[in-house]
Structures are given as C-alpha cells and as structure tokens.
Amino acid sequence: MKIENHLKEIIQQAFQALYQESIDAPKLDATRPDFEGDYTLVVFPYLKQSKKNPEQTAGDVGAWLKENSEFVADYNVVKGFLNLVISDAYWTSFVKENLMDMDAHLHPNSGQGEKVMVEYSSPNTNKPLHLGHVRNNLLGYSVSKILEFNGYEVIKANLINDRGIHICKSMLAWMRFGNGETPDSSGIKGDHLVGKYYVAFDKAYKEEVNALVAEGKTKEEAEKNAPILLEAQDMLRQWEAKDPETIQVWETMNGWVYAGFEETYTRMGVAFDQYYYESKTYLLGKDIVNEGLSKNVLYQKEDGSVWIDLSAEKLDQKLLLRSDGTSVYMTQDLGTADLKYEEHKMPRSIYVVGNEQDYHFKVLFSILNKLSRPYAEGLYHLSYGMVDLPSGKMKSREGTVVDADDLMNEMHQTAEEITRELGKIEGLSEEELFQLFEKVGMGALKYFLLKVDPGKRILFDPRESIDFQGNTGPFLQYTYARINSLQTNAPRWSFTQYDGSLEAQEKALIRLLHDVPQIIVQAGISYSPAIIANYSYDLVKAYNRFYHDLPILKEENQAKKELRLQLSKATAETLAACFEMLGIPKVEKM
RNA sequence: GCACCCAUAGCUCAGCUGGAUAGAGCAACUGCCUUCUAAGCAGUAGGUCAUAGGUUCGAAUCCUAUUGGGUGUACCA
Numbered sequence: 001m002k003i004e005n006h007l008k009e010i011i012q013q014a015f016q017a018l019y020q021e022s023i024d025a026p027k028l029d030a031t032r033p034d035f036e037g038d039y040t041l042v043v044f045p046y047l048k049q050s051k052k053n054p055e056q057t058a059g060d061v062g063a064w065l066k067e068n069s070e071f072v073a074d075y076n077v078v079k080g081f082l083n084l085v086i087s088d089a090y091w092t093s094f095v096k097e098n099l100m101d102m103d104a105h106l107h108p109n110s111g112q113g114e115k116v117m118v119e120y121s122s123p124n125t126n127k128p129l130h131l132g133h134v135r136n137n138l139l140g141y142s143v144s145k146i147l148e149f150n151g152y153e154v155i156k157a158n159l160i161n162d163r164g165i166h167i168c169k170s171m172l173a174w175m176r177f178g179n180g181e182t183p184d185s186s187g188i189k190g191d192h193l194v195g196k197y198y199v200a201f202d203k204a205y206k207e208e209v210n211a212l213v214a215e216g217k218t219k220e221e222a223e224k225n226a227p228i229l230l231e232a233q234d235m236l237r238q239w240e241a242k243d244p245e246t247i248q249v250w251e252t253m254n255g256w257v258y259a260g261f262e263e264t265y266t267r268m269g270v271a272f273d274q275y276y277y278e279s280k281t282y283l284l285g286k287d288i289v290n291e292g293l294s295k296n297v298l299y300q301k302e303d304g305s306v307w308i309d310l311s312a313e314k315l316d317q318k319l320l321l322r323s324d325g326t327s328v329y330m331t332q333d334l335g336t337a338d339l340k341y342e343e344h345k346m347p348r349s350i351y352v353v354g355n356e357q358d359y360h361f362k363v364l365f366s367i368l369n370k371l372s373r374p375y376a377e378g379l380y381h382l383s384y385g386m387v388d389l390p391s392g393k394m395k396s397r398e399g400t401v402v403d404a405d406d407l408m409n410e411m412h413q414t415a416e417e418i419t420r421e422l423g424k425i426e427g428l429s430e431e432e433l434f435q436l437f438e439k440v441g442m443g444a445l446k447y448f449l450l451k452v453d454p455g456k457r458i459l460f461d462p463r464e465s466i467d468f469q470g471n472t473g474p475f476l477q478y479t480y481a482r483i484n485s486l487q488t489n490a491p492r493w494s495f496t497q498y499d500g501s502l503e504a505q506e507k508a509l510i511r512l513l514h515d516v517p518q519i520i521v522q523a524g525i526s527y528s529p530a531i532i533a534n535y536s537y538d539l540v541k542a543y544n545r546f547y548h549d550l551p552i553l554k555e556e557n558q559a560k561k562e563l564r565l566q567l568s569k570a571t572a573e574t575l576a577a578c579f580e581m582l583g584i585p586k587v588e589k590m
Numbered sequence: 591g592c593a594c595c596c597a598u599a600g601c602u603c604a605g606c607u608g609g610a611u612a613g614a615g616c617a618a619c620u621g622c623c624u625u626c627u628a629a630g631c632a633g634u635a636g637g638u639c640a641u642a643g644g645u646u647c648g649a650a651u652c653c654u655a656u657u658g659g660g661u662g663u664a665c666c667a
Contacts, residue, residue, distance in 0.1 A: 027607085029609075032610065032611095035610080042648095044648070080609085124667090164666095165666085166667075303665090305665060314593060314594095315593080315663095316663070319665055323665060324665080328665075328667080329667050358593095358594060359593075359661090359663065360662085386661085393660090424629095453603090456595095457660075459601095464616095468629060470614085470615040470629090471602090471604095472629080475615095478629045479629095485626080485627060518606095522606070530603095530604090534605095541614085551626075554626065590627080590629075
C-alpha cells in the first residue's frame, strides 16, 4: 500500500523532472509473473507528455526512478511496459514493520466505526431451510464479518416472515391431519415437522382442485375455490383478528420452527444481533403512503388504490395500497425501512436477498429516495444468484430441494470417509474426531458456496460430492494445520530482523501478505466474500510452494530460519482472518 | 410484449476501475513421501473469451445488434 503511493508520487515527479509535464497519479499493475519486476507502469497514456516513443519513455522514467527512488532497485522495459523491481530491503523492512504484529494490517479501518445493518436469512416459518437459504446465510454472515474487519459497526438483522397465508396452510393441515403430533412425540425436528404439514396441505389442496375440475369447474375456478384454501384464508383473517385459538396454534408451531432454525443456524455458524418479525411490522408503512400522497410522490386511483408511477425509470407502475386499504409487501418494507433507521440511525443498510427480487428493491429504493429519506442513499441490495440443480430450479413442492440439514450431514459424513482413508488421525479422541469431520465438512461446503461471485448463480449437482482437494475449503484448512504443526515442532525462536536477499518463493509470499489490506477493503466495497476466498487460495498456493521448496526448521542460517518461521506465522494469522471473514472453522491438526 | 442478469478449457470457477503470450481447480496423462503433515508440490495436454460490428495505441473487460440461458413484470408474499 505504502510502496504504491510512493511509486505513484515519484513517477509524477519523474514526469515533471524529465518532461516538465504534470500527470495524474498513474495506475500501477502487478507485474505478470513471467516478467521480472514487482510493479508495472504502462506508459502508453503518457506519450503525449513525453513526446517520445513508448520504449524511450519507459526507459527514461525507469532510469530516473532507479536513480531517485530508494526502493526501485532495477527496471526493465518491454514494449510500452515499464517493469519496476522493488528492492529486497523494502520487502524485508515491510516484514519487520507489519508482519510482527498483524492486527492493524488485517483491520483496515475503511469503515471508521460507521454503523451498517446487514439483513440476511429472513426465512419463512413454514418449511425448513434448503441450500438456497444456506447460500444466503453464509453470504450475509460473511459480508458482516468482512465489514467488521473494515472497521464498521455491523448490526446483523433477521427479518422473519412469520405470518401470512403460507403459515396458515401448515397450521390448518396440522390441525386437520396432525393428531396432536409434536417434535417431541415424533422425534422430528420442529422446522421439518411444520414443513411436513405444509406439504400435506398442498397435497390435500391439489386433490380438492382435481375433484372440483372433475365436477366440471374450470381449473382457475377450482384453484380459487378449493375449500381447504378458503379455510386457510379464513384462518388468516382469524389470525389478524387475534382469535386466541388461532394465535395459540400459530405460536406453538412457530416455536417449533424457531427451535429447529436455531439448531441449523448454530451448526452453520451464523448469528444475529436483532430479529424483526413480520407479524409485528406488517401493518407499518401505511402512514408513509399517506405522506407520499401529500407530497405527490404517489397517486390515488378512483377505486381508492394507491400507486407510484416509475415509468420514467422504466419501472412501470407499482401498487402500494389495495382499493380496500390493505397493504402489500412493498408497503411493509417501506415501514420496516423507517423502523430500522429510527432504531439504529445507520447510514448504510444492506439487504441480502436473491436476484429474483431485483425489481422489488429497485422500486423500494426509488420510492424511499423520492420521499427523501436520509438513509436512502445508503441502501444496497446485495443480490445473489440462485442455487440451481442440474434439473433446474429447486422446488419445495416437487421435492427437489436440497435440505440444509441433510446436506450438512452428508458433508460431515464425506469428511469422515476421506479423513479415515488418509489416516493421520492417531491420538485423537472420538469427540475430537467428530469435531474434525464437522469442521472439514463445513469448510468444504462454505468455501464451495462463497468462492463464487455472489451475483452469479451456482450449479449444485448432488451426484457429484463437493470436492475436498484443490481449490477447496479443506485445502485452506490443511495449510493452516500444516503451519500449526510447524510451529509446535519449532524450538523457541524469535524474529527480529532479516537484511539478506530473498528467494522467489519468499518474495511471492511476502507480496501476498503485503496486499491483504487492499483485498479486505475491496471485498468490503464490493460486498464479496469471493474476493476473500480467492485471495485465500492464492495465499495458500504460494505458501505450499514456499513450504515445499525451502527448508524452514532445517534451515541452517538462523536469520533465514527465523524469517521463514515469521512468514509462516504471518500466513497462519492472515489465513485465520480469512477464515473468520468466511465463517470457515480453523483446524489445528488434520 | 417490456425490464433486468448471465455467456471464459470437457466440468466448476478466477481474471480489480480496458493493458503484455487469457489463469486456477476437477477430470485425463507423467514425475515427487528414509527429509518440517502427499487434503501437498512439479509437469503434459486442453481456449477463434457465444456471434457480428464499433470505440481505442490496446478489448474477455466499454458501446450497439444478434443468438442462447435465467429471472422479474399480479389489488401474491
């Protein structure tokens, strides 16, 4: 970071000295590995200033920098590319100044304590979590951690969709077919039990629809008038009227679901600072609609329904209040946005929600903008792609979902098989082994989902198990364990300083460690765990090469040995930080 | 119909605000454990970056069109 600023400044000075021209701070690239050098300046954009050809310009500037910068040890010119070789002295002094105590290095304070809310997970309480939810949870949690490393104060929020017609469907089916079944009586995890009745409802509903069609009704009529559906709708009205019996079933069944979710969340390693419940927020937002009407941001049709016209932004017209005065999803999201801000006054707020709701959030943010909410500028929809199966989209009703709990069990099991096959587990107790399989399994799953750019969809093929070799979570964990073992085997040592020359493998490693702060900042700016994941992989690759090619404990030169131990330690600490940001468990021995 | 997103090796993905001969992993084939953990390291093979134009000294990256895939567009949530 510092060296880049130095180079940018001194390059500007070079143009001043050589050509009496001032240029903007130049862009520097990392030199490609097949050329000699650390940083590369592309001189094409500056030929107007130099009035010379590319080779001459690069040569002039290179020579001047070598002469006038204490850090530029050498340079070479390939066509219009000026490759700068930074002195080993810079890198070794960087090790001394930044890698001994890495705390500041790993916590770039780009957020400066600013508050930010990350809303994620936001499940429905009528069925268990599936792989799509897993992606959401891991993304939301990871982004929260990344922002914390960037110095933000993060509020992790979960807005639970705990009411509505879909909840009533499970309730009704349970009342009708359940015979008082509970998680305790059946041994079924609460969220799965409720999900079972959601499916049961759908089955009964379809049967009724078919029966009505057989009686001669059209499909549309049948779908609207199936008795069980009418009953569910009636139940929703009773719920809204706070009918005690309905409320009691609702509370009981939601309680089962929460207990089940809590188990799954704990196992996934995600957590929340605050829960919002739609049962408490679903009536919010109507006063905002009135405010919008008085400000002429919204308009009312003759039937009384309220709309916003966003056709100027190519977003068409959107309903905000039905003609009977009841609200829609958008209305309550307006209200919840205000509520969150009143409570926390955070300048920035992130919604981790799938890309099928891109349009919804565009409209939501646009409305809040037009209503000049002070927080409107800081709203961001972290839109992520669906997790698809080879057969297409996951459909809970068609039974093609990959269940979160099942998947985690499978990951654990696969980790166990592979670990036992590899051996190396002597001396571990059964409990320790269980923990190891769990950590490795979760590491594989999390890395698999987080290494992909959030915006892109993920294809998950259940027939091909998630890898444990190559570009995977376990490879990262393995490298960490390797360093850990190295440190346990190392006799007492302490690094003070190293002034000698550096091997290519050492320099490659130092360079990666050097660049961590930019990586963390970049991941924060783009809300992308994938940047951390990919960096971790690069780091681990460089470390394994270093470890393979160079002796560490067996190095006879004491200063070199200590440098290598220090680099190993710094790599482990950096990896630990990456693990924390990705929510991947550390493994001390594997 | 309209809007938005995506298209890179057989498969799964990198490629930062345009920069040098487009990189990994998996799968295939070769080597490397009497040496600090082989879940590792090294190598071979594999690509007209969907297609066609354009902008530029320079395009996988920016613009336009086309093709192919996905999503959204309800007085549903």
